[in-house]
Amino acid sequence: MDFSGKIAFITGAANGAGLGQAHVFGRAGCRLFLVDIRADALATAIEQLRAEGIEAEGCALDLTDRVAYARVADRVEEVYGEPPHLLFNTAGVFAIGPTEMSRYEDFDWVLGVNLGGVVNGMVTLVPRMIDAGRPGHIVTTASVGGFYGADAVAIYSASKAAVINLMEGYRKALAKYRIGVSVLCPMNINSNIGLSSQVRPAQLRASGYVVDDATTASLQGIFAHGMDPLELAGHVKAGIERNDLYIIPYPEAAVPVRQHVEDILAAIPATSTDPDGVASRTAALENWARDRDEIARRRSDQAPGRVVRQRQEEAAR
Numbered sequence: 598m599d600f601s602g603k604i605a606f607i608t609g610a611a612n613g614a615g616l617g618q619a620h621v622f623g624r625a626g627c628r629l630f631l632v633d634i635r636a637d638a639l640a641t642a643i644e645q646l647r648a649e650g651i652e653a654e655g656c657a658l659d660l661t662d663r664v665a666y667a668r669v670a671d672r673v674e675e676v677y678g679e680p681p682h683l684l685f686n687t688a689g690v691f692a693i694g695p696t697e698m699s700r701y702e703d704f705d706w707v708l709g710v711n712l713g714g715v716v717n718g719m720v721t722l723v724p725r726m727i728d729a730g731r732p733g734h735i736v737t738t739a740s741v742g743g744f745y746g747a748d749a750v751a752i753y754s755a756s757k758a759a760v761i762n763l764m765e766g767y768r769k770a771l772a773k774y775r776i777g778v779s780v781l782c783p784m785n786i787n788s789n790i791g792l793s794s795q796v797r798p799a800q801l802r803a804s805g806y807v808v809d810d811a812t813t814a815s816l817q818g819i820f821a822h823g824m825d826p827l828e829l830a831g832h833v834k835a836g837i838e839r840n841d842l843y844i845i846p847y848p849e850a851a852v853p854v855r856q857h858v859e860d861i862l863a864a865i866p867a868t869s870t871d872p873d874g875v876a877s878r879t880a881a882l883e884n885w886a887r888d889r890d891e892i893a894r895r896r897s898d899q900a901p902g903r904v905v906r907q908r909q910e911e912a913a914r
């Protein structure tokens with residue numbers, strides 16, 4: 598992909614991985630539209646990028662606010678005259694604590710931003726990208742932690758597992774529109790993620806976890822050794838150029854991921870234990886896939902972009 602002149606929409610762009618992406622894709626010639634819940638840090642980031650000669654616009658956005666997200670999508674089209682070619686669902690929050698102490702507020706916040714924010718990005722922007730009829734690419738940041746559960750960060754890992762799975766599905770769905778989909782799975786980034794509780798909304802403040810200075814300092818100690826966001830964004834750029842589904846530039850991820858996949862495979866019996874069942878269930882799925890394709894062909898007048906646009910226009914009337 599030639600990035601020059603492409604519009605890149607980046608969430609979580611005020612800090613860390615998102616800011617690294619803004620620099621790398623801005624330097625590659627993209628025109629940027631940046632959003633983040635931290636308005637001041639975002640304004641500083643935009644200033645820095647512009648000082649480098651990068652075309653950058655943006656505004657504060659809480660990704661969990663669907664109405665505001667749609668307004669920001671309109672704003673991108675006002676500013677640049679068309680929807681983004683590149684969507685980076687990068688923003689995320691992190692919470693750590695004994696899983697068994699989790700409260701609904703812990704779930705609502707972490708799933709709301711890490712999964713809900715991505716859902717809102719996809720539902721808001723994908724139809725617009727399809728309607729624009731140009732090739733594009735979407736990169737969503739999950740985590741290596743999304744490949745396996747972990748006791749102290751179960752909600753975070755679950756949010757990332759959902760995002761990985763969602764991107765696997767979207768990749769298949771969007772290939773016909775020439776929109777590639779990748780999922781970035783970092784292991785450790787040198788970022789502000791250890792300070793996530795600063796952007797936790799007041800109504801979801803109640804937590805089953807203790808977030809004190811000692812916890813924050815110990816998290817900062819881990820993330821201080823993380824990959825530099827610029828280096829990570831360089832891997833993302835290469836991943837888009839190769840149209841990789843998974844972008845996992847961390848060699849140390851191989852051991853836990855391999856162990857997890859082996860544990861899953863070990864739970865699956867050999868075909869020889871139930872050959873007739875395998876044959877009939879497989880045939881049923883193949884028939885269903887053929888029927889589904891036929892139905893989709895008949896409904897080709899209902900291109901998803903157009904249908905969703907219509908829905909939005911109806912809602913606005």
Ligand SMILES: NC(=O)c1ccc[n+]([C@@H]2O[C@H](COP(=O)([O-])OP(=O)(O)OC[C@H]3O[C@@H](n4cnc5c(N)ncnc54)[C@H](O)[C@@H]3O)[C@@H](O)[C@H]2O)c1
Pocket residue numbers: 608609610611612613614615632633634635658659660661687688689690691710714738739740741782783784785786787788789790791792793796820823
């Ligand atoms: N730091 C790591 O070690 C690590 C590891 C694996 C995955 N990740 C993922 O990388 C992504 C980027 O995180 P980072 O490490 O750069 O952290 P970061 O905190 O430096 O950046 C995340 C940004 O998201 C923004 N944000 C938080 N809630 C938001 C909301 N509701 N709406 C809009 N913006 C919001 C924050 O203000 C922040 O600027 C996240 O999805 C994170 O889960 C990070």
